[in-house]
Structure formats: C-alpha cells, structure tokens
Amino acid sequence: MSEAALSSSPTGASRSPLRTAAPQSGFAPWKDPSKTPMVRFENVVKRFGDFVAVKDCTLDIYEREFFALLGPSGCGKTTLLRMLAGFEKPTSGRILVAGQDITELAPYDRPVNMMFQSYALFPHMTVEQNIGFGLKQDGMPKDQIAQRVEETMAMLELSKFGKRKPHQLSGGQQQRVALARAIAKKPRIVLLDEPLGALDKRLRQTAQFELMGIQERTGTTFIIVTHDQEEAMTVSSRIAVMDHGEFVQIATPGDIYEAPNSRYTANFIGDVNLFEGKVVNVAGGFAEIDWGPGLARFKAVAPEGCAGQQQVWLALRPEKIHIDLDKPTDASNALPGKVVDVGYLGSISHYHVELANGQRVKALRTNSSRTVDRPISWEDKVWLQWPAETGIVLAK
Amino acid sequence: MRRWLLISVPYLWLLVFFLIPFFIVFKISLSDIATAIPPYTPVFDFSMGIGEFISKLDFENYRFIFNDSLYVNSYFSALKIAGISTVLTLLVAYPIAYGMARAPKEWQPTLVMLVILPFWTSFLIRVYAWIGILKKEGLLNLFLMNLGVISEPLTIMNTPLAVYIGIIYSYLPFMILPLYASLEKINPALLEAAADLGSPPWKSFWQVTFPLSLPGVLAGCFLVFIPATGEFVIPDLLGGSDTLMIGKTLWGEFFGNRDWPVASAVAVVLLLVLVIPIVMFQSNQEKEREAAR
Amino acid sequence: MFDFAGMRRSFAGAAAAAALLAGAPALAKEVRVYNWSDYIDEEVLKDFEKETGIKVVYDVFDSNELLETKLLAGGSGYDVVVPTGPFLARQISANVFQKLDKSKLPNLKNTWPLINERTALYDPGNDYSINYMWGTTGIGYNEAKIKERMADAPVDSWDLIFKPEIVSKFKDCGIFLLDAADDILPVALLYLGLDPNSKDPGELQKAGALLESIRPNIQKFHSSEFINALANGDICIAVGFSGDILQARDRADEAKNGVTVGYKIPKEGAQMWFDQMAIPTDAKNVEEAHAFLNYMLDPKVIAKASNYVNYANGNLASQEFIKEEVKSDTSIFPDDATLKRLFVKEPYDAKTQRVVTRIWTKVVTGQ
The missing domain is CATH 3.40.190.10 (Periplasmic binding protein-like II)
Structure with a gap:
C-alpha cells in the first residue's frame, strides 16, 4: 500500500486512490446493518448564537474505522469533533458511543481521547508525565503507569525523550508525544483534530503512515478532522465530506473519488474537468448530454433517476482523458482542441487544452515510452477522447 | 558600537541609581555619629590606599544592631508581617486574576484598567480612607452593627489586622497584574486536554493552571513581599504602636536618634536580608533551566 | 515616630503659600522662609513684601525631623527656619545656625523676658534665635x-x-x-x-x-x-x-x-515648648533674613499672627494687640500660677x- 503514497505525485488525484481505500480488505462494517456503531451522531445541531455550525447531522462510525471529517475551515467538522469530546454541547440531538447516550457526559467522563491541533502538551511536564497524565487521573498504580508509558513511548519511538520537556522537542517529536498521550489510556475512540497540520509536507507523509500503523495495531477507532483531502484519502476507511455544517457525501475514499455525488465533492477531491449541459436523451443506461450549440454531444453512464431536460454537469478526471494528435476513429466522446500549456513532470505530463468554445480542459499522459515519435507540444492541434463509462453525470 | 550603548544603559542605570548610592550608604554605616553637618564623621576618605581602607573598616554599628534584640526582632517581625501579608494578598488576588483571565477578551483591557484605577488617587489618601472604615465608629462597624451581626464595635484599627488589611489592599494590584499576565497566557486547550484525559476542573486547576501560573505567583509575591517588608506608612497609620516593623525602626534611628550611621547599617542589613534570598532563588532557577537542557 | 508637632497647623498652609508666590511680582531681593504648615497669617507676609520690597519665598514642613534632616544634610537653601527648642539646641551645636546680628534687630526690645529666660536653655543668651510661638x-x-x-x-x-x-x-x-x-x-x-x-x-x-x-x-x-x-x-x-x-x-x-x-x-x-526662628549658617540672604525677623518682632505684626493661629508668642509688647478671646484663654496664655508650674525640657x-x-x-x- 505504501508505494502509492511514497511515489512523488504532483497532485492528489494522480496516484491510484483505490489502493488506500480499504485498509483491511473486506472491512466494511457500515454495510452490515446488524452492527452497533461505535459512534452515532443523531440529528445533531449546534448553534453559536445566530450561526449554525452543524445542521442536523446524522452519522454512524464503526469500531476500528479510521474515519475522516473533511471540509474547508468553518464547515463544522471541528465542532462535530468537539461535541464528541464533550467540549461543546449539541443544541439538539444525541451522541451515542457504543449504544450509550453520552450527550450529557462531562469531557472527563467520556471514553474518548483527543489529539489537539496545537498538541496542547503540558509545558511544565516531561514527556513521560504528559503521556502518563491520563493514566494518573484514573488512579492507575505508579508502576503500571510507568510500564504503560514506556510501552507507548516505544511504540512511537519516543523512549529517548522521556525526561525532556515539550519545548525541547522538534515539531515532529511533539506531534508523536501528543499522539502517545491520546492513545496511552487505550481509549475506545481517538479523536485527531488536524493532527499533522503543523508539520511540513515530507514529515506529514511519514506521519500519516505512522498514524495508520498505530491505528491498525491498537485496533482503536480513529476519527480525524482535516482540510487536507490527500491526507483524508491516505489514512481513512471512510470520509465524510462536509460543507456549511452538512454532510455532502459519506463514502470510502475510492467511491468519493470515482463516484462523487456532487460538483462540490468532485471539486474538493482531486482535479476535475466540469462541463455543464442538459440531458437530451436517455437510452440503454447512457445519457446524451447537450452542452452547447454546435458541439458534439457527450455520452455518459446515466445516473439513477436521470431524466430528459435535466441540467447536469459532466465530471471528468484529467487522467481519464486520452490525448492524441490524430482524430480517434471509434471513441464515444471526442473533442478537438489546441494545447496551450504543458507541464512535464517526469513520469507524467500535464496538458491544458483549449476547446473551440474557449473552455480549457486538463488532461494527463503517462510518459511510458522514451521514444515517442513526436511529443505533444504547445500550439498542437489535438484530440481528447474518453469512454462513456469514465465521465460522471452530476445533478447538483 | 550602538549595541554596546544599548546594553550599557541598564547597567549604567544600576550603577548610578543603585550601586553608587548603596556604597554611599555603606560608607556612612561604617562611620561614627557626630554633631555636625553631615551628622557623622567619615572614618576614611577616598584618597587612602586599599590596605589602609581595609584596616580601617569598622563594623561597630553592625555589631550594635545585632546585639540589641530590638533590631533583630524588627527584621523578623517585618519579615513575618510581610510574609503573611504576601500569602493573604495572593489568596485574594488569585481568584480576581483568574476571573480576569477567563473574562471575555473584549472586557479584559477594561478589567486591567479597573485594577490600576486606585493608583489615580494618592497612596496616602487611600490608606487614610481605611481609618474611616476600620475605626471604632467607622463604616465597617456601623454596617455590621446595623445588620445585627455584632452588638459591640470591633477593634480593628491600630491592630495588626488593620496592617494586614492595609497592605493587602495597597499591594493587591502588584499581585493581580503579574498573575493575570501569566494566567492569560495559558493556552485554553491545555485545560481541555486535561479534561479530555479524565481530570475534573478542580484537579485541572492544581495540575495545570496553578503550576503554569507559578512565574506570575513568584513575580507577584516578590513585588508585594519586598516593599511590604520595608513598609512604613501603613503600619504607622493603621497599626498599633506595638506593631514592630523595620521601616519604623529605621525611621526612628534616622529621624529620632539622628544616628545616620546606625540607620545606614540597618538599611544595608535590610537590603542583604532581601537581596540575598532573591539572588539565590534566581541562580537556582537558572541552574534548573540549564539542567533541563 | 518622632513627629514632634505632627500636622500642627493643618493642611491649608502649603496651598496658601503657593498662591501667594504665584501672585507676587518679580522682586530683586528675596528671603526664603521654611515654617510649620498653616502657622502664619498670609497677610503678614504680604504686608512685609509691601513694606520692605523683599519677596518672601515661603515653604512649609510638618515635622521637626524633616527640617532637621534638611539642615544637617546641608545646603537647605533657606534663610529663616523655625525648629522647636531641643532641636534648635542640637542644631546650634552642629553649627547649623549663625549668630544673629542684634544691631539689625531693634525690635528685640519688645520681647518677653520670661520667655527669653526659658528659651535661653536651648539658646544661651538667645544669640541664635528669637521666639515665634510657644505652647x-x-x-x-x-x-x-x-x-x-x-x-x-x-x-x-x-x-x-x-x-x-x-x-x-x-x-x-x-x-x-x-x-x-x-x-x-x-x-x-x-x-x-x-x-x-x-x-x-x-x-x-x-x-x-x-x-x-x-x-x-x-x-x-x-x-x-x-x-x-x-x-x-x-x-x-x-x-x-x-x-x-x-x-x-x-x-x-x-x-x-x-x-x-x-x-x-x-x-x-x-x-512648655518653643518654636524658634533662626538663620542657617549657609543662608544666602542674611540681610533680608534679619529684616524679616525684625518685622516679626513688631508687636502689631506678631499679634496678628497669634490672633490667627491661636498660639501665644514671646513678644510682651504685642499683648495689647491680641484679641481678648485669645488672650483670656488660659489654655493659650496660662495664668501666672500655671506658668510657674510649666517646665522646659x-x-x-x-x-x-x-x-x-x-x-x-x-x-x-x-x-
């Protein structure tokens, strides 16, 4: 699984998202109606004065899941997490953990531990004391605390730093201490609020895999809040994409990427080309889309409930578009255009192609052969083509 | 060059306004009382050599103040009163500073302003006002008697209690401000983290808030304890005559006995009593910081 | 602690003196006087300025110790100061004061021999001081x-x-x-x-x-x-x-x-205590200081001062100008029998x- 993420990729969309979609093959408890969810948000609403931070959210998260709440800042994802931790009280609705209503429970009585965005390490305590803090609150005997702290430090490669104070650690080390502190009590649920936001990109990628490793080893339910779609795609079993206090889509990373349910999701996750148009005909599971006078109609798989005259958007991932100098002979969709920009990135190249109506389309091409007759370059007249199955018709 | 100039400013200040005056006082403390202008005989002048200087050092005035229990008792009594006052001031100031630090951000400048507000009135007038409150027929007794809490007026004026009240009241802002500064700096997420890890609020206070406010506690305690030790006006106005404090003893030595040398010796010893522990504390802190590295 | 006479004459003095100075025209000659607070009728000072053309710079203190500390430190800058008896005596022996030039004080003839006799205990021969008020x-x-x-x-x-x-x-x-x-x-x-x-x-x-x-x-x-x-x-x-x-x-x-x-x-x-006027050794306006003392020895002038502050003075000739209510108050002017029982420290x-x-x-x- 790791090579996918380690290969340097220009955009999140370039690598195969399917490979990280399911950490455990066949792990899909959300499909099993008999399972009790580990966490259930039930019609949860949170208002701050006039501002509605969370609008009627209902969500089930299952044991051993690595669940991501993804969205731009202010979308309500952090509020949702803080309500689960107990720092905010829902205006209405219930929160259940393992079937038990915890809505009224104080933060210190919840079986939940959080890793804070700012790490919130106690600056006056050593690393050991920070990690052991939660165990001490539970009245665990001293020798057991020491043992657990040692184990946790070993797991996170912190053993050398036990006697240091937080300000004597690097950012990456602090991040690991914060994680160690959150898992030391072996809680049923670990909450991660933008846990890697303060790290630089290289460190962040390593840390992502570390997080996944820890999550798998401890078998704990992890809920992560992030605005970084790549991070969400990498680590999580499922993602809830949020916008303005609502869930836009809850699905596995693969589904989110391959089958976004809206322009919002399609845009938020990876690169996408969007064409606006109208359904003119639905036949044999395929829809014909008219997207402008004098332009060839698109052919794409018709979504359920798709009807004529409906306004739709065709979403097309750049890597799904084939770019060629010659006009294809038997493509379901083909468009002529002119190359306006080329980005050579070694393994792949980016192309920006301007269509006859002025719209620009992004396309990718892998540089699999060293001896291409003639590389496609600026000002070249090209043809774009894609099969009908790869375009996604979005109604919203 | 400019950097050196900048660095030298505080040292120059220290030299001109602390070290030189200190040595003048120290020099007077080694001289003898005389009926003259000024009222002491110099035991040496700056023209003599180092050897002669050392051979002529005369610590008789120091011997004198250590042989009379009055002075030693005055120091101890002053340290005791200052110590108790400091602890009481801390107890009063902490909740206030805590409340200020927890208040909505937009109120905080106003609250800080309110704490400083008493400084707009003369210190002397504020201490005088307490006479009106604490005396036998003062506001406090009238209030309590009207409420029926007491039937006989309480004697607070001219007792040590009045001195404690006066010191706590006068020095409260010096305790509140550093406390507030250190409490306000504490990241609220730390308390959330403590709660998240299973610590109820009162435990979090002792495990997180209080230890992190220690620099403010120490700064406030120094700011109250040091001037309170040498305090003269408050015990003079509010205290009874038997409220022994080194400030009053020093005053009597200087003005009553006109004995500048002994008064200087008392002042030098007072300075050592206060400065040595502080310097020791500071260097200890420094060592701890070094050791932590 | 040794606040000998405390806030003897209330608080108004300093403000009054300041107001007086602000209103005075710039005069070439001046005399700098340092007296107890609220211890004089301001009109006396105005009259003196009018009569002699000497400007009075008038400052006030409220404890003997404060005055003494200034005098002993040297360079007080005052031409006339008013210490109390025992302080005066000690200050004389510390060479704080200069001998009065009695030839410049013709009004000395008005003084009260009984008071002179008692103040001589502090200032033998009354060579250094004249009595201002006593109590x-x-x-x-x-x-x-x-x-x-x-x-x-x-x-x-x-x-x-x-x-x-x-x-x-x-x-x-x-x-x-x-x-x-x-x-x-x-x-x-x-x-x-x-x-x-x-x-x-x-x-x-x-x-x-x-x-x-x-x-x-x-x-x-x-x-x-x-x-x-x-x-x-x-x-x-x-x-x-x-x-x-x-x-x-x-x-x-x-x-x-x-x-x-x-x-x-x-x-x-x-x-019995005495507040005595004296001239510091380092006074700059010695001439004017004598003029001021001589003026204060004028029976009418000092009577005006006594009437204002409710204290007896050491000027026998002034008694006919003192208000009856002050003169007859035995707590201010004790009768002869009481006077005999008073001692001087x-x-x-x-x-x-x-x-x-x-x-x-x-x-x-x-x-």
Whole structure:
C-alpha cells in the first residue's frame, strides 16, 4: 500500500486512490446493518448564537474505522469533533458511543481521547508525565503507569525523550508525544483534530503512515478532522465530506473519488474537468448530454433517476482523458482542441487544452515510452477522447 | 558600537541609581555619629590606599544592631508581617486574576484598567480612607452593627489586622497584574486536554493552571513581599504602636536618634536580608533551566 | 515616630503659600522662609513684601525631623527656619545656625523676658534665635465621653493618665499619647516626683516602667492622628500639643458633630515648648533674613499672627494687640500660677538620647 503514497505525485488525484481505500480488505462494517456503531451522531445541531455550525447531522462510525471529517475551515467538522469530546454541547440531538447516550457526559467522563491541533502538551511536564497524565487521573498504580508509558513511548519511538520537556522537542517529536498521550489510556475512540497540520509536507507523509500503523495495531477507532483531502484519502476507511455544517457525501475514499455525488465533492477531491449541459436523451443506461450549440454531444453512464431536460454537469478526471494528435476513429466522446500549456513532470505530463468554445480542459499522459515519435507540444492541434463509462453525470 | 550603548544603559542605570548610592550608604554605616553637618564623621576618605581602607573598616554599628534584640526582632517581625501579608494578598488576588483571565477578551483591557484605577488617587489618601472604615465608629462597624451581626464595635484599627488589611489592599494590584499576565497566557486547550484525559476542573486547576501560573505567583509575591517588608506608612497609620516593623525602626534611628550611621547599617542589613534570598532563588532557577537542557 | 508637632497647623498652609508666590511680582531681593504648615497669617507676609520690597519665598514642613534632616544634610537653601527648642539646641551645636546680628534687630526690645529666660536653655543668651510661638503639652479630652465613664474624672491632673485605676476606665474609648519620648518621658518623671530633665539612666528607667505599667490602656502612640480622632469623637483622651488640641476643638465646633473637646494643663505641671526662628549658617540672604525677623518682632505684626493661629508668642509688647478671646484663654496664655508650674525640657546629649529612645521603643512596642 505504501508505494502509492511514497511515489512523488504532483497532485492528489494522480496516484491510484483505490489502493488506500480499504485498509483491511473486506472491512466494511457500515454495510452490515446488524452492527452497533461505535459512534452515532443523531440529528445533531449546534448553534453559536445566530450561526449554525452543524445542521442536523446524522452519522454512524464503526469500531476500528479510521474515519475522516473533511471540509474547508468553518464547515463544522471541528465542532462535530468537539461535541464528541464533550467540549461543546449539541443544541439538539444525541451522541451515542457504543449504544450509550453520552450527550450529557462531562469531557472527563467520556471514553474518548483527543489529539489537539496545537498538541496542547503540558509545558511544565516531561514527556513521560504528559503521556502518563491520563493514566494518573484514573488512579492507575505508579508502576503500571510507568510500564504503560514506556510501552507507548516505544511504540512511537519516543523512549529517548522521556525526561525532556515539550519545548525541547522538534515539531515532529511533539506531534508523536501528543499522539502517545491520546492513545496511552487505550481509549475506545481517538479523536485527531488536524493532527499533522503543523508539520511540513515530507514529515506529514511519514506521519500519516505512522498514524495508520498505530491505528491498525491498537485496533482503536480513529476519527480525524482535516482540510487536507490527500491526507483524508491516505489514512481513512471512510470520509465524510462536509460543507456549511452538512454532510455532502459519506463514502470510502475510492467511491468519493470515482463516484462523487456532487460538483462540490468532485471539486474538493482531486482535479476535475466540469462541463455543464442538459440531458437530451436517455437510452440503454447512457445519457446524451447537450452542452452547447454546435458541439458534439457527450455520452455518459446515466445516473439513477436521470431524466430528459435535466441540467447536469459532466465530471471528468484529467487522467481519464486520452490525448492524441490524430482524430480517434471509434471513441464515444471526442473533442478537438489546441494545447496551450504543458507541464512535464517526469513520469507524467500535464496538458491544458483549449476547446473551440474557449473552455480549457486538463488532461494527463503517462510518459511510458522514451521514444515517442513526436511529443505533444504547445500550439498542437489535438484530440481528447474518453469512454462513456469514465465521465460522471452530476445533478447538483 | 550602538549595541554596546544599548546594553550599557541598564547597567549604567544600576550603577548610578543603585550601586553608587548603596556604597554611599555603606560608607556612612561604617562611620561614627557626630554633631555636625553631615551628622557623622567619615572614618576614611577616598584618597587612602586599599590596605589602609581595609584596616580601617569598622563594623561597630553592625555589631550594635545585632546585639540589641530590638533590631533583630524588627527584621523578623517585618519579615513575618510581610510574609503573611504576601500569602493573604495572593489568596485574594488569585481568584480576581483568574476571573480576569477567563473574562471575555473584549472586557479584559477594561478589567486591567479597573485594577490600576486606585493608583489615580494618592497612596496616602487611600490608606487614610481605611481609618474611616476600620475605626471604632467607622463604616465597617456601623454596617455590621446595623445588620445585627455584632452588638459591640470591633477593634480593628491600630491592630495588626488593620496592617494586614492595609497592605493587602495597597499591594493587591502588584499581585493581580503579574498573575493575570501569566494566567492569560495559558493556552485554553491545555485545560481541555486535561479534561479530555479524565481530570475534573478542580484537579485541572492544581495540575495545570496553578503550576503554569507559578512565574506570575513568584513575580507577584516578590513585588508585594519586598516593599511590604520595608513598609512604613501603613503600619504607622493603621497599626498599633506595638506593631514592630523595620521601616519604623529605621525611621526612628534616622529621624529620632539622628544616628545616620546606625540607620545606614540597618538599611544595608535590610537590603542583604532581601537581596540575598532573591539572588539565590534566581541562580537556582537558572541552574534548573540549564539542567533541563 | 518622632513627629514632634505632627500636622500642627493643618493642611491649608502649603496651598496658601503657593498662591501667594504665584501672585507676587518679580522682586530683586528675596528671603526664603521654611515654617510649620498653616502657622502664619498670609497677610503678614504680604504686608512685609509691601513694606520692605523683599519677596518672601515661603515653604512649609510638618515635622521637626524633616527640617532637621534638611539642615544637617546641608545646603537647605533657606534663610529663616523655625525648629522647636531641643532641636534648635542640637542644631546650634552642629553649627547649623549663625549668630544673629542684634544691631539689625531693634525690635528685640519688645520681647518677653520670661520667655527669653526659658528659651535661653536651648539658646544661651538667645544669640541664635528669637521666639515665634510657644505652647504647652497637656491633656485633651472628649467631655461627654469622660463624664459618661467617670463623673469626677481628674482631667486637670496627670492622675488621669498615670493612675492605673483611673486610666483603665477609659481604655475602651481610646487613649492616644504623643509618639515622642521628649514629650512623654519628662512628664512621667515629673509625676514620679523626679526632675523632668533627669539624665540619670536609672531614673529614666523608672519613668519607662511607669509608662509600661499603663501601656495596655493606650490605644496608640502617634503625634498627629489624635487631632482628627479627638475632633471626630473617636477617642476619649489625647496627650498632645495645646495648639493641636485647640484645633481639634475648633474642628469639632465647626462640624457641629456634638463633640466637645477640652484642653487642660495638668496641675502638677506640664512641658512648655518653643518654636524658634533662626538663620542657617549657609543662608544666602542674611540681610533680608534679619529684616524679616525684625518685622516679626513688631508687636502689631506678631499679634496678628497669634490672633490667627491661636498660639501665644514671646513678644510682651504685642499683648495689647491680641484679641481678648485669645488672650483670656488660659489654655493659650496660662495664668501666672500655671506658668510657674510649666517646665522646659533641656536637650539630651547623644548618649542620653539613645538611652531615652531605647526606653521609649520598649514602652511603645514592648520590645
């Protein structure tokens, strides 16, 4: 699984998202109606004065899941997490953990531990004391605390730093201490609020895999809040994409990427080309889309409930578009255009192609052969083509 | 060059306004009382050599103040009163500073302003006002008697209690401000983290808030304890005559006995009593910081 | 602690002096005077400026110790200062003052020989100073509160203070003593039948022991607080300076708070004190200083001052110009019999001073 993420990729969309979609093959408890969810948000609403931070959210998260709440800042994802931790009280609705209503429970009585965005390490305590803090609150005997702290430090490669104070650690080390502190009590649920936001990109990628490793080893339910779609795609079993206090889509990373349910999701996750148009005909599971006078109609798989005259958007991932100098002979969709920009990135190249109506389309091409007759370059007249199955018709 | 100039400013200040005056006082403390202008005989002048200087050092005035229990008792009594006052001031100031630090951000400048507000009135007038409150027929007794809490007026004026009240009241802002500064700096997420890890609020206070406010506690305690030790006006106005404090003893030595040398010796010893522990504390802190590295 | 005369003449003086200076035109000649606060009729100063063309720079102090510290530090910048007797004596021996040029003081002929004789104790031959005002140290009391507790209280006797069975009757209502060994120890010596000016350590110890025996009845030793405390009716008894207690009396009258303050010079005798005008050695305007002193020796001028501040002065010729109500007040001008019982305290030498101070500290603090 790791090579996918380690290969340097220009955009999140370039690598195969399917490979990280399911950490455990066949792990899909959300499909099993008999399972009790580990966490259930039930019609949860949170208002701050006039501002509605969370609008009627209902969500089930299952044991051993690595669940991501993804969205731009202010979308309500952090509020949702803080309500689960107990720092905010829902205006209405219930929160259940393992079937038990915890809505009224104080933060210190919840079986939940959080890793804070700012790490919130106690600056006056050593690393050991920070990690052991939660165990001490539970009245665990001293020798057991020491043992657990040692184990946790070993797991996170912190053993050398036990006697240091937080300000004597690097950012990456602090991040690991914060994680160690959150898992030391072996809680049923670990909450991660933008846990890697303060790290630089290289460190962040390593840390992502570390997080996944820890999550798998401890078998704990992890809920992560992030605005970084790549991070969400990498680590999580499922993602809830949020916008303005609502869930836009809850699905596995693969589904989110391959089958976004809206322009919002399609845009938020990876690169996408969007064409606006109208359904003119639905036949044999395929829809014909008219997207402008004098332009060839698109052919794409018709979504359920798709009807004529409906306004739709065709979403097309750049890597799904084939770019060629010659006009294809038997493509379901083909468009002529002119190359306006080329980005050579070694393994792949980016192309920006301007269509006859002025719209620009992004396309990718892998540089699999060293001896291409003639590389496609600026000002070249090209043809774009894609099969009908790869375009996604979005109604919203 | 400019950097050196900048660095030298505080040292120059220290030299001109602390070290030189200190040595003048120290020099007077080694001289003898005389009926003259000024009222002491110099035991040496700056023209003599180092050897002669050392051979002529005369610590008789120091011997004198250590042989009379009055002075030693005055120091101890002053340290005791200052110590108790400091602890009481801390107890009063902490909740206030805590409340200020927890208040909505937009109120905080106003609250800080309110704490400083008493400084707009003369210190002397504020201490005088307490006479009106604490005396036998003062506001406090009238209030309590009207409420029926007491039937006989309480004697607070001219007792040590009045001195404690006066010191706590006068020095409260010096305790509140550093406390507030250190409490306000504490990241609220730390308390959330403590709660998240299973610590109820009162435990979090002792495990997180209080230890992190220690620099403010120490700064406030120094700011109250040091001037309170040498305090003269408050015990003079509010205290009874038997409220022994080194400030009053020093005053009597200087003005009553006109004995500048002994008064200087008392002042030098007072300075050592206060400065040595502080310097020791500071260097200890420094060592701890070094050791932590 | 040794706030000899405390806030002897209230607070208005400084402000009045400042206003005076602001209004005065720029004059070439000047005299710098340093006197007790609220201790002069400002008109006297204006008249002096008008008559002589010498500008008066007038500053005020409120304790002898403050004045003495300035004088002993040197370079005070004043041409005329007004210390009290024992302070004057010590300052003379420290060479603080210059001899007066009596040829420039023709008005010396107006002085009161009886007062000159007594001030000569501090200033032999009155070579360095002239008397400005004088008064006594006696007992001030709240009439109603004393009666309430003891109908026949001996307010005209030191028994009121030194007899344990009497003084204890007033403990609950508040007794203040001056916080000044120089004022209280001599009275204790006198009460014991000893010389109030005794320098014998044993006798001084006895006086100290007497004071310690009544110590539990004393609420506070302080040299100025008793003025307000008496005027407000907060305390019963204060041993203090005549002028201060009379001031408390006037304040209570003005406030119409139902408090009546009395002042008595005890029949056993009491200390007489003198505020003396002198010229510092380093005075810059010696000529003008003499002119000022001579002006103050003018009977009409000094009578005006006495009428204003309610104190007796050392100018016999001035008495015909003094208001009847002041002159007939025996607490200001004691009758001859009382005058005979008043004693003058000699200055202590440095060694005795230390013994006295130590005894006093023991009395006051119990240490």
